[in-house]
Amino acid sequence: MSAPNDTNSWGRILTHKRTATDFCADLLTDAGHPGSGDYLPFGNGRSYGDSCHNDQGTLIDCRKHTRILSSDFDAGILRAQSGLMLVDLLDQLKETGWFVPVVPGTKFVTLGGMVANDIHGKNHGHRGTIGCHVKQLSLLRSDGQSMICSADQNNEMFAATIGGMGLTGYIEWVELSLLPVSSHLVLETKTPFNCLNDGLALIAQDDQEHEYSVAWIDSLATGKQLGRGILISGDHTEVETAPRYGIPRLSVPFTPPVPLVAGPALAAFNKLYYWRNANQQEPHLASPDSFFFPLDMVGGWNRLYGPGGLHQHQSALPLDRGEQSLRALLETCQKAGHGSFLTVLKRFGANQSPGLMSFPTEGYTLTLDFPNKGAKTYALLNALDAIVLKVGGRINPYKDCRMSAQTFRTAFPNWRSLEGMRDPAMMSDFWRRVSVGTTSQT
Template identity: 50%
Template sequence: MNIVDFDSWGRIDLRPRQGMSPDAYEGLADKAPAAFLPFGNGRSYGDSCHNDGGRLVDNRSRTRILAFDPGTGIISCDAGVTLRSILEAAIPHRFFLPVTPGTASVTIAGAVANDVHGKNHHIRGTFGRHVRRLTLLRSNGETFKCSATENAELFFATIGGMGLTGLILSVDLQLMKVPSAHIQQHTIRFDRLEDYFAMVAQVDGEHEYSVAWIDQLATGRNAGRGVLLAGDHADASCEFPDLPRGMKLSIPVAPPFNLLNRLTLKMFNELYYRKEKRGEVVKTVKWPGYFHPLDAIGGWNRLYGPRGLYQHQSVYPARNALEVTARLMETARQAGHASFLTVLKQFGAQASPALFSFPREGFTLTLDFANQGERTLKLLDRLDAIVIEAGGAINPYKDARMSPQVFDSSYPQWRKLEALRDPAIVSNFWKRTALALPK
């Protein structure tokens, strides 16, 4: 059947795509080679969630929470359960996700397949470190129970494997006990990028969570100014209601032009920066506002207009992170591009258990750009070159255009994943990167 809502979050390549239910996929006796790809909730920015040569296995119909033990904090879910649904089940029992990305709308299988990270990587590492077990269906009809001690090779390849090792049916996840879901937030405004790097080690050592918003358009003495938001779970006396209701705003259709342009972003950045007081301000904030602020705006990606957006997320070593960060932002400014979501975080030394994973020790910078065609593609290539030269890597599930060579430099272990890839499953991303390289 033709389904029109299989877009990626970047909305670069909009077209009807073939979809099917997990039940229909499981019922196929003979699965054609490279004809399928699991699809979660479409929160990947690029083409890692697309297989235009085949059909997408839509996990959104499988949304049962199979079991939850409030004693141990282990929750077992169908692949299509969103992280928000897990939080809704866990928060009344004073449990929280040990790792959460910037949106709660991703499915648990998507979080596993991309080995997502959050604002506490320096403490908890990646999502995959907290997966206890998963059930995986291979295209030959075999179902595998996978864990660190059972079918371990498949387990570690599936974490971070971008859905290429088979169809995840269920996941057992270890949740984290917290006194409150809400956050005691420490807001620190800084005037220069150097100020952030001078304090981040101490701040990360003192707090569970840490993330910085950067004004990518600021220049001169204020280049790299921003706001550091550190946090810890509030104590049990927090009086906020634990489960806020619904979205406050929704963008139903894309406007005919990009609303997040250089002019509007310059004004937004000035207001966002100035609204924060100098020094350190401590207050308690609701968990959705700290972890998932943009989830309050349905379809916010449509604000970039009909041509969509590219997100560029990179990681690079700490030894030269200040220079690399400044160079990436300056390169974008010189190219005439403004980034709405410019986010800087430190990754810790906790290695992912995954065979294939983006986070590694160092710093990660995220930039969002409205799609301006060839101008934007040339800029992204220049950003890639800066990161690779620095010994870094590009995030695959945020990417829609990196070259095979950049992919190879970022993930030299990719051939091990290719050896374990399910022969009936492939993605547009894998075809244009890994499969374009010599084996």
């Protein structure tokens, strides 16, 4: 894939005003002014909010640095430059018997972005986050030092960099342990459930039985059907066909003047999705594109949220308060008359990431997508934050562009340690807002 040059974030609420610069090793060290927070590495902008923006500085575009530096397909270890796109990595792996152990819901992310956000997938209970599979990485700091970081070498910097949102320096390359698989194809099963309690019981059982597990929730279902949905589970198959990793067949060519994912369209989508998938219960083969990356099939789908852009609210909720808080989150959206277009529920397992600031904690994670309707949306998001904080949960920083400094700091007490290890030349709008606390989006 050729490197695109868009530097917006996926939510499209904030637009980066500066031109991104191609990375060159001298940039940070010669032109950087340590202490000024002039720079931030930029992957492919699939973070939803302002953690990949630095509007008072310059973005370092990593997307031209895409080489695989070494691979050992006997041991399943691969080292690649941080700008390599996941889609290209998977394409290289499709006939090797190896897979990337943790993949997010889009293949248009860079390796550096995946590690800097310590992304999770549909198999957290089995594999944890991507950080659990990083053997070592090379980090370029603005003092000119290239540090090799691993669990044994510069281990504090290793922990700060995994999930460190680009603030500790520029990740030059990453060495990953791969997952042995018989095929990239997946045997997929869809199971409908009629209410939240049934869904949670199914998810608990399914997580033990399958590598991958995720539930779609009908955010508009009320009363006894509150939280009804479809559980989608899968395992790599024995079928040895190499898949094709495609580019989007359709794309949204322009931003409509109003969101197309609200009101009657939202109600119709929920009914149709439930009905269509509830009637597909037989296990069937699914391509990796359709199982892992269904949203990538429509290019620029984020434009459907209209000119105001899109907010994603992803929370992590402790297991023992899960049912009660999930119910409260869904009911609060309904009472506000602000339906979430795509609502996804997953279970996070007990696997600990080496990352200091990693988002997942054991329990449930609920993801809600809203078109941005200004004050009404911000009021709802603040109410959702309060529910999450009350049960000791947290909001995903790399999906956010407006949580308060207090909300962030309460849930991520390690933020001070990251600030202590931040490269002085690096800063993001997110970090300026939640750690320095000088800007606010509310």
